[in-house]
Amino acid sequence: MKVALLSGGASIHTIRWANGLAQAGHQVHLITQHPLLEPVDASVVLHEFPYRGTLGYFLMASSVKKLLKKIKPDVLNAHYASGYGTTARLINFHPYLLSVWGSDVYDVPNQSKFHRYWIKTNLQSADRIASTSHCMATQTHTLADNLGDIAITPFGVDVERFEYRQSVAVNKDALVIGTIKRLAPKYGIDTLIESFALLLSHYRKKSPEIAEKLELHIVGEGPQREELELLAKRLDVDQQTRFFGRVLHFEVPKKLAEFDIYAALSRLDSESFGVAIIEAGAAGKPVVVSDAGGLPEVVVAEKTGIVVPRAQPQQAAKALQRLIEDPSLRSSMGQEGYKHVKSQYSWSLSVLTMQKLLEDVVQDGAQVNELA
CATH class of the missing domain: 3.40.50.2000 (Glycogen Phosphorylase B;)
Structure with missing residues (x-):
């Protein structure tokens, strides 16, 4: 043809x-x-x-x-x-x-x-x-x-490229929450930073040893970068938030392997399909996603990830907290995500x-x- x-x-x-x-x-x-x-x-x-x-x-x-x-x-x-x-x-x-x-x-x-x-x-x-x-x-x-x-x-996704494996973060003691997205308002990166700030505030008071391990990795470039960097600084999470800039598509599997949890908190329905989410699933990562657009369609709620209301950092923080405090849940959701992507989205x-x-x-x- x-x-x-x-x-x-x-x-x-x-x-x-x-x-x-x-x-x-x-x-x-x-x-x-x-x-x-x-x-x-x-x-x-x-x-x-x-x-x-x-x-x-x-x-x-x-x-x-x-x-x-x-x-x-x-x-x-x-x-x-x-x-x-x-x-x-x-x-x-x-x-x-x-x-x-x-x-x-x-x-x-x-x-x-x-x-x-x-x-x-x-x-x-x-x-x-x-x-x-x-x-x-x-x-x-x-x-x-x-x-x-x-x-x-x-x-x-080419599942073989996103080989399922445990986190290979440079800092083996870190627990990394990550996202790979263009830095633009529709993708809710500000909501993710606000959620991360709520988590750090909680753990700095209740469990300093967990707070020290947490890192937020933001991979991508876009018009909102300076604004987001200032937000991280204003919320006192800039020392544990890293902006990596844009990576080429062939580099995405390597970045995903560094994450423990993948987050996608888009706020607009024009986020019509969660490509990055199924890539995270192929990499064996549990996901926290908003209810915007087609994102919930690619997640089996409470099995491969957690779906939260859009633009609500408190709800996102609670979902992330569940995964942070339950390694077995992270592992099971990651494994189920891999199976789901392999069977439905290869x-x-x-x-x-x-x-x-x-x-x-x-x-x-x-x-x-x-x-x-």
């Missing part, structure tokens, strides 16, 4: 879909206006266009249309309804699968009536729509009528799911052409 993948090269998810489909034996053409975040498989044919920003999605349409006439793909798969979904609508190529990601269906439509109409039109131009989570599929249905069944195509299973969906879209398109 020849697949034209119209998506942002600056996203690791784009790279993984392109590589996964190519390694499954398909001919993949990656079409993007974004420079690649990481290299793609040698068999992936890259087409990078010199357009940028919102206007670029409109301007690149004619060039992409000419390219598609040349390469003659069996199917077009555009990712992100507001950006590349616009390009795909203008191209009017079929069969066409549109994959929604999160902010494109949660945030963009709320900017204005025009933006809502824009997303609605883009959604209705697709032959089929895919979502990474059930909650986002439900949200997408609120934006337009007659979208049909929305397929669920979760982002999986990368090979995700690629098979996407491959089957693309084949169905091609077949449905062929049937429509026969009827025409």
Whole structure:
């Protein structure tokens, strides 16, 4: 099958879909206006266009249309309804699968009536729509009528890369709570720091020996970094909070191995799928997550992790305290998380799911052409 993948090269998810489909034996053409975040498989044919920003999605349409006439793909798969979904609508190529990601269906439509109409039109131009989570599929249905069944195509993980093992933190005496996220308000890193401050305040009074062991590791970069560093200092936890900056995707397993507990306390529903959470599960780490968006979907509550109300540091601190004080609970949740991810979210299973969906879209398109 020849697949034209119209998506942002600056996203690791784009790279993984392109590589996964190519390694499954398909001919993949990656079409993007974004420079690649990481290299793609040698068999992936890259087409990078010199357009940028919102206007670029409109301007690149004619060039992409000419390219598609040349390469003659069996199917077009555009990712992100507001950006590349616009390009795909203008191209009017079929069969066409549109994959929604999160902010494109949660945030963009709320900017204005025009933006809502824009997303609605883009959604209705697709032959089929895919979502990474059930909650986002439900949200997408609120934006337009007659979208049909929305397929669920979760982002999986290469479980073998996230080998289950106990913490290998540099300081063997440390107990590390960690997160790997972009430092932006929607991801609730401030809530995590506030929770950590509550924990330290409690243990400094009740159990100083535990307080001395606790560390908070924040891995990621973003516009909120300076604000978060100041927050940690103001709450008197800066000496036990470490900011590591951004790491490349291949370095994530190593960082996760240093954690004892993984925390994801996002506050917005546009956090539509918990990729980092299933990566933590693959690494055998217990998780504490907020009830935002698709995060609870990837956790078996009280078995692989603990779900807490969003933007409530006291509740998050209580959940973290349970795991800190119960090593057997940490261990059992980590082991169950590994089993859950391996059975439900392995990368090979995700690629098979996407491959089957693309084949169905091609077949449905062929049937429509026969009827025409």
